Amino acid sequence: xxxxxxxxxAEELRRQxxxxxxxxxxxxxxxxxxxxxxxxxxxxxNLEREHPELITPDSPTQRVGGMAAGGFAxxxxxxxxxxxxxxxxxxEVKDFDQxxxxxxxxxxxxxxxxxxxxxxxxxxxxxxxxxxxxxxxxDGERGENVTANVRTIEAVxxxxxxxxxxxxxxxxxxxxxxxxxxxxxxxxxxxxxxxPLVNPRNGAAGSLRQLDPKIxxxxxxxxxxxxxxxxxxxxxxxxxxxxxLKQWGLPVNxxxxxxxxxxxxxxxxxxxxxxxxSLDYDIDGVVYKVDDFARQRIxxxxxxxxxxxxAHKFPAEEEITRLLEIDVQVGRTGxxxxxxxxxxxxxxxxxxxxxxxxxxxxxxxxDIRAGDEVIVRRAGDVIPEVVRAMHERRTRELPPFQMxxxxxxxxxxxxxxxxxxxxxxxxxxYCPAQRKQSIRHFASRKAMDIEGLGDKLVxxxxxxxxxxxxxxxxxxxxxxxxxxxxxxxxSADNLIEALQKSKHPPLExxxxxxGIREVGEVTARSLAAHFKSLDALMAASxxxxxxxxxxxxxxxxxxxxxxxxxKNREVIDELTAAGVEWQPPExxxxxxxxxxxxxxxxxxxxxxxxxxxxxxxxxxxxVSGSVSAKTSVVLAGEAAGSKLAKAQKLGVRIMDEDQFAxxxxxxxxxxx
DNA sequence: TATCCTCGAGTTCA
DNA sequence: CTCGAGGATA
Numbered sequence: 079x080x081x082x083x084x085x086x087x088a089e090e091l092r093r094q095x096x097x098x099x100x101x102x103x104x105x106x107x108x109x110x111x112x113x114x115x116x117x118x119x120x121x122x123x124n125l126e127r128e129h130p131e132l133i134t135p136d137s138p139t140q141r142v143g144g145m146a147a148g149g150f151a152x153x154x155x156x157x158x159x160x161x162x163x164x165x166x167x168x169x170e171v172k173d174f175d176q177x178x179x180x181x182x183x184x185x186x187x188x189x190x191x192x193x194x195x196x197x198x199x200x201x202x203x204x205x206x207x208x209x210x211x212x213x214x215x216x217d218g219e220r221g222e223n224v225t226a227n228v229r230t231i232e233a234v235x236x237x238x239x240x241x242x243x244x245x246x247x248x249x250x251x252x253x254x255x256x257x258x259x260x261x262x263x264x265x266x267x268x269x270x271x272x273x274p275l276v277n278p279r280n281g282a283a284g285s286l287r288q289l290d291p292k293i294x295x296x297x298x299x300x301x302x303x304x305x306x307x308x309x310x311x312x313x314x315x316x317x318x319x320x321x322x323l324k325q326w327g328l329p330v331n332x333x334x335x336x337x338x339x340x341x342x343x344x345x346x347x348x349x350x351x352x353x354x355x356s357l358d359y360d361i362d363g364v365v366y367k368v369d370d371f372a373r374q375r376i377x378x379x380x381x382x383x384x385x386x387x388x389a390h391k392f393p394a395e396e397e398i399t400r401l402l403e404i405d406v407q408v409g410r411t412g413x414x415x416x417x418x419x420x421x422x423x424x425x426x427x428x429x430x431x432x433x434x435x436x437x438x439x440x441x442x443x444x445d446i447r448a449g450d451e452v453i454v455r456r457a458g459d460v461i462p463e464v465v466r467a468m469h470e471r472r473t474r475e476l477p478p479f480q481m482x483x484x485x486x487x488x489x490x491x492x493x494x495x496x497x498x499x500x501x502x503x504x505x506x507x508y509c510p511a512q513r514k515q516s517i518r519h520f521a522s523r524k525a526m527d528i529e530g531l532g533d534k535l536v537x538x539x540x541x542x543x544x545x546x547x548x549x550x551x552x553x554x555x556x557x558x559x560x561x562x563x564x565x566x567x568x569s570a571d572n573l574i575e576a577l578q579k580s581k582h583p584p585l586e587x588x589x590x591x592x593g594i595r596e597v598g599e600v601t602a603r604s605l606a607a608h609f610k611s612l613d614a615l616m617a618a619s620x621x622x623x624x625x626x627x628x629x630x631x632x633x634x635x636x637x638x639x640x641x642x643x644x645k646n647r648e649v650i651d652e653l654t655a656a657g658v659e660w661q662p663p664e665x666x667x668x669x670x671x672x673x674x675x676x677x678x679x680x681x682x683x684x685x686x687x688x689x690x691x692x693x694x695x696x697x698x699x700x701v702s703g704s705v706s707a708k709t710s711v712v713l714a715g716e717a718a719g720s721k722l723a724k725a726q727k728l729g730v731r732i733m734d735e736d737q738f739a740x741x742x743x744x745x746x747x748x749x750x
Numbered sequence: 751t752a753t754c755c756t757c758g759a760g761t762t763c764a
Numbered sequence: 765c766t767c768g769a770g771g772a773t774a
Binding site for chain 2: 407409410411413415417428429430431432433434436456460461462500595596597598599600601628702703704706707708
């Protein structure tokens with residue numbers, strides 16, 4: 079890059095960074111994902127490294143941490159607040175450990191491993207045990223005096239517990255907003271008609287930068303100490319120092335551990351990554367520090383970062399990518415779902431290429447168009463979503479999305495009923511997409527449970543014309559199957575065997591498998607229990623159907639309509655002719671100690687969820703998916719999330735797995 | 751009629 | 765898991 083180009087590029091980067099700082103800190107409305115901001119910053123740093131003559135005193139790189147909101151006095155840190163080297167890959171962690179071991183000339187190193195809280199770094203000064211000053215990190219050299227605000231945080235002791243602390247003690251740590259507090263604050267903000275906080279991190283930063291401490295006081299902030307630059311404490315390592323701080327009354331994170339060697343570090347990282355979602359605060363990675371202070375001193379510093387510490391970060395949860403086009407998928411009921419085809423992007427630990435856009439209204443509301451740059455988010459186990467389109471980056475007019483008037487698969491008319499958000503293909507089973515999906519549904523585990531009949535195979539069977547309706551499945555023979563792609567004689571045998579095994583389902587499963595609109599697992603069960611036979615159900619009037627719990631006029635209409643269709647009656651006859659014979663619903667015998675109770679399962683249990691569910695049902699309980707005031711008990715496994723939180727809030731009884739096993743055992747049921 | 755509680759349906763990636 | 769909408773209930 080020539081000098082004038084570099085100059086122009088640097089100015090452009092600075093302009094953008096300053097703009098984002100302004101949006102983030104002053105408007106509290108970040109415009110780009112953190113990862114994008116970091117990229118801009120790194121680009122500018124690299125540019126300035128190559129062309130040091132371009133560095134200006136007011137360049138954002140010279141005062142990391144953003145623009146002052148104004149009104150805070152400047153504080154010079156006695157010891158600079160350093161930044162940490164970052165690692166995203168396991169290999170970088172191994173390199174770090176290798177470097178440390180080489181410099182120390184030793185085999186294994188003990189590290190302190192800590193969660194890296196996503197908040198705002200501050201420095202607290204205690205003189206004679208009293209909090210006298212609190213400052214933000216600022217650029218590491220100079221920060222802002224936020225003493226009045228920090229004093230409102232209850233977790234920060236204004237006086238230290240009695241102890242042998244030095245006359246002058248400086249403590250460093252993170253101010254953050256717990257998720258529970260963030261959620262509660264936003265709920266009440268919405269009730270008051272105020273703008274909710276964007277995320278906990280932004281909430282913490284914004285709260286601390288309020289000019290009026292009363293506002294800060296109203297926000298749910300927490301503090302965790304993680305270091306002190308003060309010498310001469312009665313401790314020669316990081317871990318014990320934190321224990322000292324804790325004794326003196328400073329909150330220290332409960333997840334901090336001493337680990338041995340790089341393996342210990344990586345195991346800690348994996349553990350925290352797995353439990354990340356169940357913590358009450360956001361973390362963006364973990365930090366490893368060489369535990370022994372003497373060793374830290376040997377390692378020293380490179381430029382502004384210590385050589386004895388490393389921040390191992392999780393992959394970013396939000397990234398920018400391009401939306402290539404918007405496809406339309408056809409579901410089992412004919413529902414047309416727009417899907418975003420994305421330029422592959424690594425976000426939240428996986429490469430994402432597709433994301434659902436839900437429906438037409440959603441696309442309108444967010445004004446998402448093919449060709450846009452979009453922000454894609456994938457947090458934890460959650461399904462990727464398009465957060466928003468970056469309209470400000472549109473360089474040309476893009477055509478708005480329009481739901482097609484005809485089904486993209488079969489060409490039938492598309493209709494969208496008044497008041498409904500979904501558009502549907504009217505082709506019914508004439509539409510190959512709907513046919514495929516309904517056969518998949520029929521074969522699925524909760525329906526007829528036909529093992530070996532996967533998506534690919536269903537597609538083939540429908541495409542070559544071997545299967546038109548679910549009844550055709552039972553007429554397939556060995557020769558027909560073995561002739562298909564990727565299908566050997568053995569696989570064909572297995573499938574025919576699986577089909578045989580599926581011929582005697584309980585009535586409720588058969589009902590569910592038929593795929594009647596609005597009839598899912600639960601409704602199928604109610605219908606089976608009420609009518610006890612398929613004939614009785616088929617003969618029932620809409621009015622009679624309404625007598626079933628959870629069946630109102632709409633569902634009754636769908637059911638009656640389904641059985642009125644000649645096509646459907648034929649399929650049922652053909653199934654019967656092929657030897658499919660449903661079993662009458664079991665009469666529930668014995669004790670039903672949990673009758674009338676509604677249970678909710680959450681978290682991961684050591685037994686399959688389906689098993690826990692059937693045990694509960696055998697005991698007479700209803701098993702539901704969402705927690706409400708009417709829930710009797712929430713059975714919480716490992717890493718339970720929002721449902722557990724809700725149960726706690728509503729005061730619903732919570733049981734862990736051991737208690738549940740005990741309860742089951744009392745009624746003669748053993749869990750494996 | 752409004753509100754709460756559930757259920758159904760659709761969805762991603764390794 | 766989340767959204768939308770059906771059903772039950774006050």
